[in-house]
Amino acid sequence: MTDSDNAFASLPQTWRAWITENLERGCSPLDMANSMARSGQHSMAAARAAIDAALRQRAGANGDVSAPAPAAASAFSAPRAMPYIDVSSNRIAAPDREVEVLFVLKKPQVILLGHVLSDEECDAIIAHCGTRYTRSTVTAEADGASVVHEGRTSEMAFIQRGETEVAERVDRRLAALAHWSPECSEPFQLQKYGVTQEYRPHYDWLDPDSAGHRAHLARGGQRLATFVLYLCDVEQGGGTVFPGLGLEVFPKKGNALWFLNTDGNHQPDPQTLHGGAPVVSGTKIIANKWLRQERYG
Numbered sequence: 058m059t060d061s062d063n064a065f066a067s068l069p070q071t072w073r074a075w076i077t078e079n080l081e082r083g084c085s086p087l088d089m090a091n092s093m094a095r096s097g098q099h100s101m102a103a104a105r106a107a108i109d110a111a112l113r114q115r116a117g118a119n120g121d122v123s124a125p126a127p128a129a130a131s132a133f134s135a136p137r138a139m140p141y142i143d144v145s146s147n148r149i150a151a152p153d154r155e156v157e158v159l160f161v162l163k164k165p166q167v168i169l170l171g172h173v174l175s176d177e178e179c180d181a182i183i184a185h186c187g188t189r190y191t192r193s194t195v196t197a198e199a200d201g202a203s204v205v206h207e208g209r210t211s212e213m214a215f216i217q218r219g220e221t222e223v224a225e226r227v228d229r230r231l232a233a234l235a236h237w238s239p240e241c242s243e244p245f246q247l248q249k250y251g252v253t254q255e256y257r258p259h260y261d262w263l264d265p266d267s268a269g270h271r272a273h274l275a276r277g278g279q280r281l282a283t284f285v286l287y288l289c290d291v292e293q294g295g296g297t298v299f300p301g302l303g304l305e306v307f308p309k310k311g312n313a314l315w316f317l318n319t320d321g322n323h324q325p326d327p328q329t330l331h332g333g334a335p336v337v338s339g340t341k342i343i344a345n346k347w348l349r350q351e352r353y354g
């Protein structure tokens with residue numbers, strides 16, 4: 058047995074069982090290494106070495122002759138694909154529309170895009186959802202259920218894939234802008250805020266250490282990036298705020314705010330804390346689009 062194989066074999070039985078079980082469930086090696094490191098019982102390097110060794114052992118047991126040579130193989134060495142917006146020019150030619158780059162914050166990446174939707178598209182999406190809104194919910198950490206929360210007082214409505222031509226068109230446009238398959242994203246979620254309504258600061262990424270979030274991670278993986286589409290202007294208040302960055306973006310009809318929720322290894326980025334400030338006057342309607350690691354639904 059080589060030293061690197063020993064990294065797995067020398068772990069206590071409970072950790073070996075945990076690694077084996079989670080690999081069988083298809084968990085991401087990096088998420089697993091992070092959880093091991095967060096337990097305080099392993100360094101990140103030791104956790105990665107143990108998971109690599111377990112993966113090699115599995116490949117050997119499955120007779121996988123295509124598995125890379127043991128010493129060189131690592132589940133952690135390859136950079137992972139990320140959605141991205143090409144901001145090398147001040148205007149982006151999406152397939153059916155020219156979009157403006159209004160600002161770029163580099164780290165964490167936050168980009169404001171103008172003219173992403175036409176006024177008619179915004180109006181059509183709002184009209185399509187009509188009166189179907191219900192009180193907004195959040196994902197419960199304990200069991201993943203959708204629950205009403207005092208920190209999110211808006212109302213919400215969903216547009217399923219294929220439900221309306223205009224949403225499909227915008228979906229394809231966003232996918233092209235983000236260089237990401239439209240199938241690796243959640244359906245549009247509309248949020249409507251009346252006066253005083255808000256969504257207090259929170260993260261969009263799903264926490265691999267929360268049992269409730271794990272159920273959602275199993276369906277499409279992590280939320281890598283967020284688009285917030287502003288479907289109307291708001292008279293006063295209702296900005297999208299990033300308290301840790303000192304940044305507030307005010308809604309403007311047709312604009313879209315983009316931010317990455319993870320680092321390049323698909324790990325949650327704690328700098329992405331954000332929220333919807335209370336509306337002071339008027340109504341705010343946005344559509345959220347979350348880009349996932351894998352095909353969703």
Ligand SMILES: O=C(O)CCC(=O)C(=O)O
Binds near residue numbers: 256295298343
């Ligand atoms: O209302 C906003 O501006 C942000 C909304 C948001 O963060 C969310 O719905 O997750």
